[in-house]
Amino acid sequence: MTAATVLVGPERTMSADSQSRADELKQQGNTAFKEKHYALAQQFYTKALDVDPANPQLWANRAFAAIRLEEFGSAIADASKALELDPKYAKAFYRRGDASYALGHFKDAVRDFRAAIRLAPSDPDLRRKLAESEKEVKRQAFEQALAMPDEASVSEQVVLEEITVEDSYTGPRMEADESGQLRATLDFVRAMLAAFKDEQLIHRRYAMEIILQAQAILKALPSLVDVDIPQGTELTVCGDTHGQFFDLLRIFDLNGLPSETNPYLFNGDFVDRGSWSVEIILTLLAFKCLYPAHMHLTRGNHEAKSMNTIYGFVGEVKAKYTAQMADVFRETFCWLPLGYVLGGKVLVVHGGPPVQCNASLDQVRKYDRNREPPEDGPMCEMLWNDPQDQPGMLPNKRGVGVAFGPDVAKRWLESQGLQMVVRSHEVKEEGFEVAHDGYTITIFSAPNYCDQMGNKGAFIRFDSDCTPSFTQFDAAPHPNKRPMAYAAGAWASML
Template sequence: MTAEAIVQVSLQERQMSKQSVQTADQLKQEGNQAFKDKHYAHAQLLYSKAIEADPSNAVLFGNRAFAAIRLEEFGSAIADASKALELDPKYAKAYYRRGDASYALGHFKDAVRDFRAAIRLAPSDPDLRRKLAEAEKEQKRLAFEKALATPDEKPVSDEIVLEDIIVEDSYDGPRMEADENGQLRVTLEFIKAMLQAFKEERLIHRRYAFEIILQAQAILKQLPSLVDIDVPADTHLTVCGDTHGQFYDLLRIFDLNGLPSDTNPYLFNGDFVDRGSWSVEIILSLLAFKCLYPQHLHLTRGNHEAKSMNTIYGFVGEVKHKYTAQMADVFRETFCWLPLGFVVGGKVLVVHGGPPVACNATLDEVRKLDRNREPPEDGPMCEMMWNDPMDGPGMVPNKRGVGVAFGPDVAKRWLEANGLQMVVRSHEVKEEGFEVAHGGYTITVFSAPNYCDQMGNKGAFIRFDSDCTPSFTKFDAAPHPDKRPMAYAAGAWSSML
């Protein structure tokens, strides 16, 4: 090649490089606008296209990490922030984003490390200092709890003496009635009055709240980790997905589909609490129905029925604000007794996240699990709360940073090996409130419309008949009082949506 030709090629390469940078910058601006409009998945896609045009730009990876955080894909956020730091070790926002994602996963030591690094580069950022303080506080709390923990530690639930909690004469809310043995009992009349009080933003008395929680806990303790539900001829079962503290949308479900009863059974598939700011009202309502109809109101444990999530995303703060720290502990212990999944009609697995495909656990192995614990970071219990489906074949680490993503071939193989036809799971926002994927092997249902007052999605629920044929109902978000999501989340994290 002549010298003139080499110069010409060099000029062309520079021109192409300049065009790529311009293309990437235009895509970044479009992504920023989509992010501003709260279209996080579209923003993530635009940032990805920008990275294809200019893979050397650290800011693009940092922006995509931020979009991933909004989509709760914390594993992807950590990977993108780490790549940004490879490209630019002095990029403060990349440390910030990686710290946010680590905090969201409960990896407080990693979050502290990254927030400190970010502060060294941006010492005047007050938000960073607040987040560092929160992460250090949680890190110390975990260390303190670990130091105090003993193998035979007595449950907080055992310390509650219900008779010592006096209902004052001045209390003007719903009241429980005593049965012939003097035991306070949950009745339909009480639940209806309680729902109305909650709708008017009034709480029930602490005594009654503890009665509901402890009576429900006793029922849950008698259940196996995987529960079989029959759907006899001429009956049905309604399955709802995440409700996430959106109490007024729970009322909409009941308006559309009727209250739970022995002829109108429901299964709520986890993530009752966190994010929305009426989590206490939702969980007390569902537990009360569990007390009244123990064979016809079913509750699955989701990944947010866990201490690590409740501490960050608002439920613990909400319980402390509305009741007491002791009650938050009793809720935590009750969550540990929630079943991990249900087999409906011998055909359908209903589980919050997905089937335990990575560890290839069988239904019988799940039935034998000791679920009375906080969720581990791997194994069948973890997967059932955290796994997600994906379009492509095979199995890969989940974008969330916990569990795996599984393809249609994996779902089909696991279901057939366990004698099942489909899995119904929740755990993910869907634009129409539900999604049928994997050729019908995997269905997602999500029942929190306009999730966190910003996603614009519909909610949905599924009704199964005795043949386990699903039918879907979509619904829009219900109006609610002017209270923002995560109003009770810890400090600097109340805006992490």
């Protein structure tokens, strides 16, 4: 070994200059990570790997950055590469277990956490995560054992009349219409928003009324809904809101409440992550009840049981209301449409168009959406796909769906007579991004996502010609409650 060469690990040597450069890039990545600039950290780790590709720690570090960016497929690949280089690297098992859990692959997570514990037996966080993963494996097995083909839905078993509104309840009250049915009026919804802002809940009876009435409206819709924008009017499209209720109020402050003259489309991922998901979804469903033809809601990948179990929504509903209500929400999510076509020109969908399976608009309209999202096919793609800069299609970094290039977007849109796709699903620093020569727009409406990303939020207004205009906004102040406050304790750190 020469003076210009250093030993950096078993059977690994590199020049002193290269080692110094790799260490410098790694440190820059670590600094960016600590400052929560995860995409920048990922870039530094990638550059370091270009210099030192046999360094398992760099692969594990990049996997950690990918987890924070919700690129779980990439995280699994990077952690696996680290384990190829060092089969006894506990942190790589840890990272791969985290990514597998995030995708709902609980058996894989159990395997990796057990392996990590054998190598690092004194780590309490590993033991908590293993216990939580084992619990989920048992829950899945129990639910599968109980499942019956024609089992009655939980929603159908709710007897609203048996939910008594106590005289001691001082919050907003629904009034009965001429038929005796309790209904959400605009006055009630305004009072509900004020109560939520003061961190007060509405009564369980009224919450159930809203959910079940909205569910009935959603059931009557096709899986792909056509929406006209009459001359002289506009429609507002919002992206992910993720339980950030006080930012939803900011949207309404800037753009007005939903109404027959101020229609909205919220493009999925209403819940999880943020700790006011109950308040957001009840608000949106209440406006759906008030204005069925002017409040539109798309299903996102987080309107799914697997995501809600991990990222806090189920825990939040149980804490604020009941386990039964969590099941009623789950069944309601299964009736959310998969997408909307605005003015015959613009597809609005949470993830992206179904380009890999090449499903047509007519096929999507007839699709049976009343289910948990499958792992392939049009529903999976519409909830999970992401755009990429390079041409063609690749497996998605998230580990679900595909990444589609500008050529793929253009070809599919033109085959369906569409001008563009508007999708959400990804944090954008400016709150929106116009890509693929204008064929693909991303809109994201959760500013300073999870209180740490520093991004702006944005929404789009479309006129009757389907010309978009963008409004950006900053995060609103909110009470001191951390994101994922209702997630299982071991997973609240996955931010």
